[in-house]
Every structure is written in C-alpha cells, then in structure tokens.
Amino acid sequence: MLHIAICDDERVFVNHLKELLSQYILETGEEIKTSVFYDGLDLIEKYDPSFDLIFLDIQMKLVDGLRAAERIREKDESVGIIFLTTLAQYGLEGYKYQATNYIIKPLQYGRLKAELDKFIRRRHIEQEPALVISNDTGKYKVILKNLRYIETFNRNLLFHTEQESILCYRSMKEMERELQAKNFARCHTSYIVNLAYVKGVKKLEITLITGEKIPISQPRRKSFMEQLTDYWGDML
The missing domain is CATH 2.40.50.1020 (LytTr DNA-binding domain)
Structure with missing residues (x-):
C-alpha cells in the first residue's frame, strides 16, 4: 500500500491528479490510498507519518509548499516530496527540503507514471526500518x-x-x-x-x-x- 498526500489549493487540479492516480492503479494494480489537503497549514496540522509520498504545490495562499515542507521535515525526514509548480525556479528551491523531484504544471499522465514508477522502485530498495x-x-x-x-x-x-x-x-x-x-x-x-x-x-x-x-x-x-x-x- 502506497499512501499519497495531495496538497494543492486548485480543486480542479486536485481532481485531475486523482483521476491520473486512478488510471495508474488500473494499469499497474498498485494499491494506493490518497489524502487531500487544500493548504499547507492543513497538511501540517493533520500530518500523518504513514504518508509515503506528497504531491505539494509550491504556490498556495495561506501556507505555501516550501514553508509546509520545512515543517514536514521536522516531523518526517524520509517521506517523498514532489513539488508542483508553474515556474521552474520555485521547484529548484524546493531541493533544499530533500525533494524527490518537482513537476511543472500542467501534469500529464506519462510524467506521473514515470515519477511513480521511479519512486516505487527506489522505495523497495531503500525503505528503512522506522x-x-x-x-x-x-x-x-x-x-x-x-x-x-x-x-x-x-x-x-x-x-x-x-x-x-x-x-x-x-x-x-x-x-x-x-x-x-x-x-x-x-x-x-x-x-x-x-x-x-x-x-x-x-x-x-x-x-x-x-x-x-x-x-x-x-x-x-x-x-x-x-x-x-x-x-x-x-x-x-
């Protein structure tokens, strides 16, 4: 079971990402549970250490993705973080928080599948007792x-x-x-x-x-x- 959190204040994009994840589940048979948050503050306050991977939008109104990532790293040093952004320079800044990667919107299925395949392979190899x-x-x-x-x-x-x-x-x-x-x-x-x-x-x-x-x-x-x-x- 892979537990994925989605944190993005654009509800249309969140629904789009959930649809892509459903397609990935149908194609691969991978078990995936998703939890959705519409702001970084909500993610921080309701953070679940069972998260394996977080899709985290950088540009949000209340608490942005970079500030949220900083707080998350205080609680969990191993969770994967993929930043979502419309501007490349923000994604590069995200690597300060040990980001797995960053994706420039709009998100296509091919890119999502490649990122999940890579993350799951690495997770099987590197998963550490905790x-x-x-x-x-x-x-x-x-x-x-x-x-x-x-x-x-x-x-x-x-x-x-x-x-x-x-x-x-x-x-x-x-x-x-x-x-x-x-x-x-x-x-x-x-x-x-x-x-x-x-x-x-x-x-x-x-x-x-x-x-x-x-x-x-x-x-x-x-x-x-x-x-x-x-x-x-x-x-x-």
Whole structure:
C-alpha cells in the first residue's frame, strides 16, 4: 500500500491528479490510498507519518509548499516530496527540503507514471526500518538508524536522534520489546542504546561515537556485553 498526500489549493487540479492516480492503479494494480489537503497549514496540522509520498504545490495562499515542507521535515525526514509548480525556479528551491523531484504544471499522465514508477522502485530498495511516536505536538516518524538512544524522562521517554530529541509517551518495556531484534539493547533501567553508535565500554559506562556517555547498570552489564559482542561479530 502506497499512501499519497495531495496538497494543492486548485480543486480542479486536485481532481485531475486523482483521476491520473486512478488510471495508474488500473494499469499497474498498485494499491494506493490518497489524502487531500487544500493548504499547507492543513497538511501540517493533520500530518500523518504513514504518508509515503506528497504531491505539494509550491504556490498556495495561506501556507505555501516550501514553508509546509520545512515543517514536514521536522516531523518526517524520509517521506517523498514532489513539488508542483508553474515556474521552474520555485521547484529548484524546493531541493533544499530533500525533494524527490518537482513537476511543472500542467501534469500529464506519462510524467506521473514515470515519477511513480521511479519512486516505487527506489522505495523497495531503500525503505528503512522506522517507528512512529506521538506526543502533544504531533506524530513523528523516527528512522531507526538515526536513533542514538532512548532514555526515561519525567515518567516518559526521550528519543535522541541525529536531528533532535523527541518526547514519547510509550513505556520503556514496550520499546525494549519492539526494538529487541533491531540492534538495540537495554543497558540500564533508564536507557536503551543503538548498538551501531557504541564506540566502547569501560566498567559501567558506554561511550558513543558522538562522545556521549551512557551508564550501564551492573545487573544488565553481562547481557548488554553479550549483545554488543554478537553485533560487533556480525559486523566483522
């Protein structure tokens, strides 16, 4: 299933794009779900981390596509974005937000099919493990390879990624179960660590490749070291 969001304030164009997507579904058999937004602000406020690809118009009245893309990248670093524009220079500006591509209107079926075929092929090859977490500010897609460690924080969890730290209301036990077979290890009552970031261990302290120090509790040290040794062995 491919979840596509369309964000464009021209209702005629939105209907045209939906018709082209229906044609693509009939021709390819691909399962596609679409969600429609008529302004960037609406997309931001109702953002769904299950989106795989967004067709995003650059020129909209309230919140334009570039500002919307900037906010989206704060929540989701992996979703594909194809900018829609009538002027090429705006599309080029969109690459600052890791755009998949940009399309100059009007949109023809041949161009849409080529873009979707390319996106789906790349998605099958590059799709990275991720998890979705929620807090009062919204939902976030966290790519596991970018998650350094998780720690307890005021009875909640704090996810430390390469880009930022994100509050999460799930439990440590729940996250330990979910990440168990994904190269993460519980080293302390209050910490789960991504083994890919471990640089070394000395006594009851882990040093990450970022220079950060994470404690190991004595009861968990043996199990953690066994997991780390297995991970390093697989990497050799």
